[in-house]
Each structure stands twice: as structure tokens, then as C-alpha cells.
Amino acid sequence: MRWRLRGKVVVVTGASSGIGRVTAVAFARQGAAVVLVARRAAALEAVAEECRAHEVPALAMPADVTDEEAVREVARSTVERLGRLDVWVNNAGVTLWGRVEEVPMEDFRRVLETNFLGYVHGARAALPHFREQGRGVLVNNASMLSVVAEPYAGAYVAAKHAVLGFASSLRQELALDGLARQIRVCSAMPATIDTPLFQHGGNYSGRRAKAMRPVYPPERVARTLVNLARWPRREVFVGPAARMLAWQWRMAPALTERLTAWMADQDQLERHRLVPADDGNLFAPVDDGDTADGGWGGRRGQARRRVLAAAVAGAGLLGATATALRRPRGDRWS
Amino acid sequence: MELTSRWTAAAGTLVHSRAGGDAGPPLVLVHGLGVASPYWERTAAALAPWFRVHAPDLPGFGHTIGPREALDVHQLAEALADWMRTADAWPAVVVGNSMGCQITVDLAVCHPELVRRAVLVGPTIDRTAPGALSQVFRLVRNGFREPPRQFWIVARDYARAGLGRVLRTFLAAMAEPTESWYPRVSAPTLVVRGERDALVTAEWAARVTNALPHGGLVTLRGAAHTANQAAPEALARVVRVFAEEQSAEPAGGTP
Secondary structure (H helix, E strand, O other): OOOOOOOOEEEEEOOOOHHHHHHHHHHHHOOOEEEEEOOOHHHHHHHHHHHHOOOOOEEEOOOOOOOHHHHHHHHHHHHHHHOOOOEEEEOOOOOEEEOOOOOOHHHHHHHHHHHHHHHHHHHHHHHHHHHHHOOEEEEEEOOHHHOOOOOOEHHHHHHHHHHHHHHHHHHHHHHHOOOOOOEEEEEEEEOEEOOOHHHHOEEOOOEEEOOOOOEEOHHHHHHHHHHHHHOOOOEEEEOHHHHHHHHHHHHOHHHHHHHHHHHHHHHOEEEEEEOOOEOOOOOOOOOOOOOOOOOOOHHHHHHHHHHHHHHHHHHHHHHHHHHHOOOOOOOOOO | OOOEEEEEEEOOEEEEEEEEOOOOOEEEEEOOOOOOHHHHHHHHHHHOOOOEEEEEOOOOOOOOOOOOOOOOHHHHHHHHHHHHHHOOOOOEEEEEEOHHHHHHHHHHHHOHHHEEEEEEEOOOOOOOOOOHHHHHHHHHHHHOOOOHHHHHHHHHHHHHHOHHHHHHHHHHHHHOOHHHOHHHOOOOEEEEEEOOOOOOOHHHHHHHHHHOOOEEEEEEOOOOOOHHHHOHHHHHHHHHHHHHOOOOOOOOEOO
């Protein structure tokens, strides 16, 4: 059975917090052995403990994804200690708020190195092992910002766009090698997810960053990433808001571009709370904040939206039923 | 006694095994075609007080991911040998069932240092049947003689392995000339046959025992092909007595 995960070995980068953490535990729950990669060894070990509670091997391998040799060493070490490497989840990511012209160039470069080149390093590390095994899945946690854009996050948007293009190109190379069915490359494009990414990012905008609504819980992305490992698909959105925005962008690009700019200016950065410039976790990890969610109310928001949708659907059903059952008033011909 | 799941990196994959018992010599239970460690659960629990029992899932079966191509008997034996060395489960009393007997014999001939003693429960392939199709008929007939609970355990493991792998491994088992290997098994070997086994006839069991240099035959009452399912306590008793024997010649008979 191709799609079962028990006994498979999965590497998750960026596993110390946010989506990576929840995804690692989700894979462990499915019975896969997990290897966790991030910069903070202590936080990583805590996540590994959580995974081991599901009776699977869990190894913490601290590394910085911008270091290609370290990433290759993770892959080598995984195969040496666990015997195989089946799924590589590229997920480690940082963000940077501020205008393109104002953010320091080295911070801009650092975002591209982590979010894009980090994924390239992961692919280059995992592929030789996939080729040797004759099977493997590379899962890239991209973003809806791979296909749409927002202001004040130039580097992040560029890196996510790059990931999607790179994944596509890689898929083409594998197809030419005749390995399209054996080695799969998948990209997930989540909407706004409730993680500490927003508050951990570098910020030169002067305004405090927050999660732009609607916000989804990280469990939703974890479920998608796990399902991509089982039933690989090319590109998948996570969260209806992502799909809808991408569709609007395709239908009316110029208008949607300006609307998204206005929405981000309203809801992504706060007007009333000003913060000093800071490079966040770009060059060194922050001490606190190894939680899965970022405190942005993703679960609550999702629950509220579902109740609202159910209420509207229920009311609509009630109205339709009432209309259908209405007694006909008098004879038409009279 | 409680069994726990272990994961060991061996044979180029991550091998899942059920293990129990913390005292005594190592004992390895080798499953047959399509099945995996679950159907050894009761026998393993009965043996755990006296041995360090291991029931690995061979690559492609149970929870152990295997390569895309199905492994043949010799490759499965090599995988088992690699796992035994890595998991430090040797020199062991190796107990095989059905195709597991073929794997055990291969292991005993190619890696004699790993096998202290061997127990072959229902040694396939019984060549008194003319061909592959008749083996299948016998298997179906035997199915009606097995305890009903076995069906679901076996069906689930067959589904895990996948029909393609099961069929290809069956053909590999049919092609394997295990009969020519029996005379080369140097370890003391006990052949156990369930009285009601439809897949392996009494005549074949006797022929196997005679071909083995140090062979003995035991018949279990009330059991069919998978005696470990039908009579786990009786099988455990037989294995324990055989493993603890001092002499090289195993005593045969019907307990």
C-alpha cells in the first residue's frame, strides 16, 4: 500500500515551532519516524519528545538550512541512523517586514537564503537518496504568496514565488529522467497561518506586524503536508481564502493587486502600535517562542467561520424548504 | 508477557519488529508469505518468559517498508541476517512458518553462525503437489481449517504487503529449490507439522526430516498450517523443550 506512512522516515525542517512542529507530530502520529531540523537544539528536543510519545523514533538534528553542507549531513545521518529517507519536508522560513527600499540589503538577502536557497539545499540533499531508493517525496511548504503578492514583504514574496518555480523546474528534470512517478515534488500554498512567524520576523516598517485575517490553524497545513506525502499532488492550496485570492488575481490581476495592497496596509501591520527596527530571528534564533501557534486565534477564527457558514447554509436551507412547501395562492387563471 | 514494537535500521530500511522477554537466549520468529509479526503474537508471548523473543517484519511486509521489487527467498534471508546482526539477536533459535521455513533454511546454510537451532513449522513448498495452482487450492482448503480469528489478521497483513508483492513473492518461493539445501543445514533442526495441515503433507514433512542431517519431527494435534495461530502454547512448549535439549539429535514424537 503506497500511501501508508508507518515505517517511513520523514525529515521536517523548521520543526522547532509553528507549522513544522505540528507537522512533525502529525507524521509521528501516523507512525512515521521523524527527523527534526531547526537551529534551536533545546526546542527541537522538546518536539522530538512529543513525537516519541507516539512510539516512533524521533531524532533532533540541529542545523541551519542556509548551510548546504549541514543539510547534506542531515540527509546522510538520517539514512545512516534510520536506514532510509522517504519524505523531505522543506518548511523552515523567516519573514521580513518593511519597504523594499528601506530594509537592509543583507536582511533581504538572508530571507532569500533561508526561504528559497534553504529549500534548494534540502532538495539537493534529499534527491540522491531518493534516486538510490527509487522513490521519495519532496514537499515544499510554499505560501499563497507564491502566486499573489502583498506589500511590505518583498523578500518573502519573492522567495515564495521562487520556490514554486524551482519546484516546477525540478519536476520537469525528474520527468525527463523518467522518474516522474517515483520521485514526487509537491508544493503547498497556505493562506495566513497562526504561527509565531509574524512576531519573530525582522521588522523595519516601524509598525507591529500581525496575522492578516482570515487566519487558519497550523494543524490544517500539517494535515495537507501529511496527505501530500501519501497522495502527492503538484500544487495545493491550504485554506479557501488562498484559493479565492489566487483565483481573483488570475481573473482581474491589476485590480486585485491594488485591493490586496490596501488590505495588507489595513490588516497586516498595525497603525496604533509602533515598534523599533529589529532583525528578528533572521540571523540568530529568538530565545522564546517554540509554540506551535502564534497566538493569532487561528483555531478560534476557523471555528467561528465554520459556525457562521453552517448558520448561513442552515438558514438558506430553511428558506428554500419554506418556499418549496408554500401553499399555492388561488388559481392562476382567475 | 508484554511485547513492544522496535524499529531498527537494517537491510537498507527501517525494520519494525515485536520484541519481548529480557532474559534467556535470543529467539527469532520468521513469518511466512504475505503475513508479518502480528500472527506470531500469542506464540511470542508464550515464549517470552524463557527467551529474548523477536518477531521482525521482513522488508515489504507488515510495517517494514520494502523495495519496489519483491525480494526472493535468498534476499529475504540476507535481509534477516543483516537485521539479526544489527539487533544483536544472534546466535538464535530461529523458528520459521511456511515460507519462513525456506528463509530459515537459507539463513542456516549461508549464515550458520547466526542459527544455533532451527524449527521449521509447516515447511513449504511441498513438492508432492504438481504445480502452483494446486498449491493455491491446498492453501484455500487449509484456510477452512485455521482458527477464524486468523483470517482478519492475515487479511490485514496481506493488504499491507499488497497483492502484487504477495504474488511475486509466492512465485519466488515456488522457484526456490529449498529441497537441495536441507542436507547442508548443520544446525539441529526440528520439523513441526500441524496434524490438519493441508498445504504440507505428512509424507513431505517426513521427507524433509530425513533430508536434514540432524532432524526430528513433531506433529501437533488440532493444528493446521499455521500452528502458531491454532496451538501457540503447545508450539511454545515444543520449541522450549527443543531449544533446551543438550544433545544434537532432537527427540521426535507427538506431544
